[in-house]
Amino acid sequence: MAKRIDVKDLDIYYGDFKAVEGVTLTVEPRSVTAFIGPSGCGKSTVLRTLNRMHEVIPGGRVDGTVTLDDQDLYAASMDPVAVRRTVGMVFQRPNPFPTMSIRDNVAAGLKLNGIKNKKTLDEVVERSLQGANLWNEVKDRLDKPGAGLSGGQQQRLCIARAIAVDPQVLLMDEPCSALDPISTLAIEDLINDLKSQYTVVIVTHNMQQAARVSDQTAFFNLKATGEPGRLVEVADTQKIFSNPSEKATEDYISGRFG
Amino acid sequence: MPTITGRSAVDELPSADGRPPLEADTATTGRLGDRIFGGLAMGSGILVITLVALVGLFLVAQAVPSLLNNNANFLTSREWVPSGADPRFGIVDLLWATIITSILAMLIAVPLGVAVALFITQYAPQWLSKPAATLVDLLAAVPSIVYGFWGLKIAGDYFKPVAEATSSVLGWIPFFRWDGTPSAKSTLAFAGIILAVMILPIVTAISREVFAQVPITHKEGALALGATKWEMIRVAVLPFGKPGIISAAMLGLGRALGETLAVTLLLSALNTSDAFSFSVFGGGETFASRIANDAGEFDSAQKTGAYIAAGLVLFILTFIVNAAARVVIERRKAFSE
Amino acid sequence: MSTLSTADEAVATRTVASDAFGRKSGARAVKDQLARALMWGAFLVALIPLVWILGATIVKGGHMLVDADWWGKSQAGITARREGGGAVHAIQGTLIQAGVTALISVPIGVLTAVYLVEYGRGRLAKAVSFMVDILTGIPSIVAALFIYALWVTTLGFQRVGFAVCLALTMLMIPTVVRSTEEMLKLVPNELREAAYALGVPKWKTIMKVVIPTSFSGIITGVLLGLARVMGETAPLIILGPYTAVIATNLFGGLMPTLPTMIYQNYSEANQPAIDRTWGAALTLILIIFLLNLLGRFAGRFSKVKS
Numbered sequence: 001m002a003k004r005i006d007v008k009d010l011d012i013y014y015g016d017f018k019a020v021e022g023v024t025l026t027v028e029p030r031s032v033t034a035f036i037g038p039s040g041c042g043k044s045t046v047l048r049t050l051n052r053m054h055e056v057i058p059g060g061r062v063d064g065t066v067t068l069d070d071q072d073l074y075a076a077s078m079d080p081v082a083v084r085r086t087v088g089m090v091f092q093r094p095n096p097f098p099t100m101s102i103r104d105n106v107a108a109g110l111k112l113n114g115i116k117n118k119k120t121l122d123e124v125v126e127r128s129l130q131g132a133n134l135w136n137e138v139k140d141r142l143d144k145p146g147a148g149l150s151g152g153q154q155q156r157l158c159i160a161r162a163i164a165v166d167p168q169v170l171l172m173d174e175p176c177s178a179l180d181p182i183s184t185l186a187i188e189d190l191i192n193d194l195k196s197q198y199t200v201v202i203v204t205h206n207m208q209q210a211a212r213v214s215d216q217t218a219f220f221n222l223k224a225t226g227e228p229g230r231l232v233e234v235a236d237t238q239k240i241f242s243n244p245s246e247k248a249t250e251d252y253i254s255g256r257f258g
Numbered sequence: 259m260p261t262i263t264g265r266s267a268v269d270e271l272p273s274a275d276g277r278p279p280l281e282a283d284t285a286t287t288g289r290l291g292d293r294i295f296g297g298l299a300m301g302s303g304i305l306v307i308t309l310v311a312l313v314g315l316f317l318v319a320q321a322v323p324s325l326l327n328n329n330a331n332f333l334t335s336r337e338w339v340p341s342g343a344d345p346r347f348g349i350v351d352l353l354w355a356t357i358i359t360s361i362l363a364m365l366i367a368v369p370l371g372v373a374v375a376l377f378i379t380q381y382a383p384q385w386l387s388k389p390a391a392t393l394v395d396l397l398a399a400v401p402s403i404v405y406g407f408w409g410l411k412i413a414g415d416y417f418k419p420v421a422e423a424t425s426s427v428l429g430w431i432p433f434f435r436w437d438g439t440p441s442a443k444s445t446l447a448f449a450g451i452i453l454a455v456m457i458l459p460i461v462t463a464i465s466r467e468v469f470a471q472v473p474i475t476h477k478e479g480a481l482a483l484g485a486t487k488w489e490m491i492r493v494a495v496l497p498f499g500k501p502g503i504i505s506a507a508m509l510g511l512g513r514a515l516g517e518t519l520a521v522t523l524l525l526s527a528l529n530t531s532d533a534f535s536f537s538v539f540g541g542g543e544t545f546a547s548r549i550a551n552d553a554g555e556f557d558s559a560q561k562t563g564a565y566i567a568a569g570l571v572l573f574i575l576t577f578i579v580n581a582a583a584r585v586v587i588e589r590r591k592a593f594s595e
Numbered sequence: 596m597s598t599l600s601t602a603d604e605a606v607a608t609r610t611v612a613s614d615a616f617g618r619k620s621g622a623r624a625v626k627d628q629l630a631r632a633l634m635w636g637a638f639l640v641a642l643i644p645l646v647w648i649l650g651a652t653i654v655k656g657g658h659m660l661v662d663a664d665w666w667g668k669s670q671a672g673i674t675a676r677r678e679g680g681g682a683v684h685a686i687q688g689t690l691i692q693a694g695v696t697a698l699i700s701v702p703i704g705v706l707t708a709v710y711l712v713e714y715g716r717g718r719l720a721k722a723v724s725f726m727v728d729i730l731t732g733i734p735s736i737v738a739a740l741f742i743y744a745l746w747v748t749t750l751g752f753q754r755v756g757f758a759v760c761l762a763l764t765m766l767m768i769p770t771v772v773r774s775t776e777e778m779l780k781l782v783p784n785e786l787r788e789a790a791y792a793l794g795v796p797k798w799k800t801i802m803k804v805v806i807p808t809s810f811s812g813i814i815t816g817v818l819l820g821l822a823r824v825m826g827e828t829a830p831l832i833i834l835g836p837y838t839a840v841i842a843t844n845l846f847g848g849l850m851p852t853l854p855t856m857i858y859q860n861y862s863e864a865n866q867p868a869i870d871r872t873w874g875a876a877l878t879l880i881l882i883i884f885l886l887n888l889l890g891r892f893a894g895r896f897s898k899v900k901s
Contacts, residue, residue, distance in 0.1 A: 051792065053788065053791060053792060056787075056788065056791055058716065081794050081795070081796050082794065083794075084791060084792055084793065084794040085793070085794025086794075088792065088793070089788075089792035091785060091788065091789065091792075093785060095783070095785040095786055095788070095789045096789075097786060097789070097790075097804055097808070098786075098808055098898040099804075099807040099808050099810070099898055108790070108793060108795075109793035109794065109795065112790070112793070112795045112799050112800075112803050112804075113794065113795065113799075158789070161789075161793065162792070162793070165793055165794060291796055291798045291799065292796050292797050292798045294798070295797075295798035295801070295802070296714055296797075296798065298706055299706045299707070299709045299710035299713070299714055300710050300714060300719070301706075302702075302703050302704075302706035302707040302710060303706075303707050303710040303711065303715065303719065303720070303723035304719075304723075305703060305707075306703070306707055306723055306726050306727060306730065306768065306772070307722055307723055307726045309726070309730070309765065309768075310726040310729050310730060312741070312745070313733070313737070313738075313741045313765075316741055316744040316745055316749070317737075317740065317741060317744065319744075320744045320748060370637055370640065370641060371641075373633060373634055373636075373637030373638075374634075374637050374638050374641045376634050376637075377634040377635060377637060377638040378638070380634070381631060381634045381635065382638070390638060392891065393642060393645060394641055394645075395887075396645060396884065396887065397641070397644065397645050398823075399822055399823075399826070399880075399883050399884055399887045400645070400648055400826070400880060400883075401825075401826025401827075401828065401854060401876075401879055401880070401883065402826065402827070402828060402829075403826070403828040403854050403857050403858060403861075403876075404648065404652070404826075404857070404876045404879065404880060405648070406861075407857060407861050407872065407876060408647075408648050408651060408652075410861065411869075412647075412651050413644075413647070455644045458641060462641070486623055486624070486626070486627035487627055487630070487631070488626055488627040488629075488630035488631070489623070489627070491630070509732075512732050515734065516733075516734020516735065516736060516737065517734075518734070518735060518736045518828070518829040519828040519829060519832075519854075519858070523861060545736075546734060546736045546829065549736050549740065549833075550736060550829055550832050550833070553832045553833045554836075556743065556747075559748065562743070562744075562748060565740070566740055566744060569736065569737050569740040572734055572736070572737055573733065573734070573737045576732050576733070576734055576737075577729065577732065579732075580728070580729075580731070580732035584728060
């Protein structure tokens with residue numbers, strides 16, 4: 001079941017360094033939101049605060065609130081480990097576990113959290129691989145190592161792994177930047193399918209991709225070098241690409257900088 | 259909550275008011291596991307610190323009473339009568355033998371090791387490079403006592419002509435004087451040579467590592483200027499590897515200082531009544547070999563303390579040498595990063 | 596690097612060949628060839644002791660090992676003048692002590708490395724790392740004296756096999772820590788993040804993802820460390836004197852090992868004893884080399900590349 005994300009007045013720090021300032025935005029359930037912007041503007045950093053992965057980095061902390069439906073992800077009683085189970089993530093470079101087979105990679109999230117029932121696991125593996133459009137390609141070699149797949153297949157394996165724990169939200173950090181155009185297309189199709197069940201947030205460098213896959217687009221930028229990144233504008237994708245309200249957005253979209 | 263897996267992770271989230279979830283809460287167990295595991299890891303680290311602290315503490319605590327009873331000067335006396343009513347013991351002879359054998363070993367092993375490392379990284383044909391490295395590494399796998407036994411029974415006999423030739427040419431220098439006693443294989447010089455073989459692998463391994471890190475651009479730069487291979491090595495490889503060679507020498511020295519059995523089997527003990535000899539063809543005992551030789555005689559606290567005091571000096575000596583090696587390595591890191 | 600050396604040569608040859616850039620002067624070419632000869636010479640010289648020692652132990656001790664008694668009997672009741680008996684008592688002792696040493700040092704060493712790589716921040720981690728460096732440099736005879744001071748002088752126990760294991764543990768821990776540390780550092784952070792993002796707690800991430808990924812490398816480190824301490828003799832002389840009979844009790848009585856079997860017999864003048872010494876030396880070398888090669892072999896299955 002997809003959930004709604006509300007981000008309010010979010011400041012993000014690395015130690016004493018303020019990386020991102022004053023982000024407020026809402027992501028509707030069962031929609032795709034794209035984060036775009038030049039390198040180093042903090043869009044990946046914002047993404048990582050949505051499942052508390054930012055804290056994995058030493059010195060990483062935030063001010064402000066992020067709520068999932070009505071639950072404050074940063075409440076004192078909230079366990080970051082539980083948050084990450086609810087909000088899944090796919091990374092820039094495909095990172096299947098090299099010691100595990102394709103099957104074990106998909107089942108990793110459940111297995112490592114103590115679910116042992118083989119029948120349940122097999123069902124989840126099949127459903128997740130089908131959900132990631134990978135089932136037909138790998139169903140005969142589920143026991144082969146995941147690292148033996150092509151880059152695009154590996155990335156879909158990572159998506160299958162992420163949806164196997166049944167998250168409410170799926171975060172994707174430039175999921176296609178390491179892939180060839182055909183694999184990219186496969187992933188973009190998949191994102192379209194995933195929308196029916198999950199809330200998806202995707203960071204991308206590729207504006208055409210943002211235009212193709214997303215319902216809503218958020219543009220991030222730096223005020224100036226050394227200043228924290230900030231959210232310039234967030235609106236329907238169509239509006240951002242045809243009639244943005246901010247000059248900076250228009251300059252970026254039209255390729256005048258970045 | 260109907261989901262495709264029939265089980266939702268959100269079921270395990272605490273509810274908004276912070277009440278823990280009803281189902282088996284793997285998140286909380288996780289936190290407990292994290293505490294236990296993290297605690298175990300940190301505990302191991304602390305155990306290591308404690309261990310080293312205890313080594314220092316125990317050695318000092320048991321050496322001090324013996325040192326206080328010592329009627330000779332510990333640092334300057336050549337005597338070694340560690341027990342009885344009038345304990346008199348000093349480390350001059352041990353210090354001399356230890357240092358001279360180790361430095362000799364270093365003088366032989368460093369040039370040879372550097373040359374072998376250059377061979378492996380720069381000269382060896384591709385198919386030979388890895389096996390050559392493994393073969394040299396295997397030298398480190400031969401146990402110390404086997405080196406000693408081999409030196410004593412076999413190699414030592416071949417050293418006699420070398421010792422004779424050296425002392426007949428250079429015998430006018432006290433450093434190389436030899437009158438045939440002790441026998442060639444029981445001299446400090448031969449012990450030094452055996453130690454050189456034993457520290458060769460570590461010197462080679464460290465030099466090899468730094469030579470392999472020489473940036474290709476440096477090497478190509480030299481070759482592009484028309485340098486021969488040897489000139490390229492002199493201007494690009496050796497200067498880059500210099501701190502590595504220095505630390506390799508220090509670590510090798512540290513290893514040689516504490517090496518026990520090979521030396522124990524070879525060296526012949528001196529009589530304290532003999533005049534002190536500066537010759538590398540003299541006999542003697544190192545710290546380690548004296549302790550090992552007399553291990554069966556640790557019968558009183560006074561006596562044991564004297565040997566522990568000697569061990570403490572050895573510990574401090576190796577510590578200083580190893581620390582110096584670390585400093586050189588750290589400096590190099592600071593430059594290359 | 597050797598691929599590079601061929602490339603170097605190609606470049607060097609080309610430089611020589613093209614007359615347009617002038618020929619190398621004779622002296623430079625001679626120096627270059629001399630250096631090449633020296634390096635080859637150094638390598639061959641370095642091989643001499645290895646070949647010599649292996650050859651000598653095989654020639655002088657090999658015949659002992661082909662006798663079934665060697666692997667089946669002890670030296671009970673056999674004097675230096677008499678032939679016969681075996682080394683099984685010493686082999687057993689060496690293997691038992693090495694096994695127990697590994698059992699103690701591997702968990703401590705691996706956990707310390709995990710602490711340094713996965714948890715350690717700040718001064719405590721620096722202190723731990725520094726102490727590991729000190730342990731690395733500690734001479735085996737000093738480790739043995741420390742255990743003697745602790746076990747015999749302070750606690751009043753006898754010299755037993757377990758005390759030897761404690762001394763060997765001190766020598767093995769730093770090797771295990773350093774090699775494990777290297778391997779854990781090679782595990783890409785992306786894998787840790789992938790596990791965290793699945794809601795896997797940190798300790799499970801380490802146990803089920805990080806350590807399995809670097810497992811074969813850790814095994815290599817453990818085997819090489821074990822090979823190193825197996826040949827250590829100094830702690831045995833101080834803490835574990837020889838006996839000619841089979842003895843497997845780590846906590847009572849003497850316990851024979853291969854190094855002490857050599858030490859016991861090395862100065863004997865009788866041929867049977869000398870033969871036995873060479874036999875024990877060869878057996879010890881074989882066990883250590885086997886462990887060494889196994890360790891290097893295990894490293895080939897590494898999932899992470901340095």
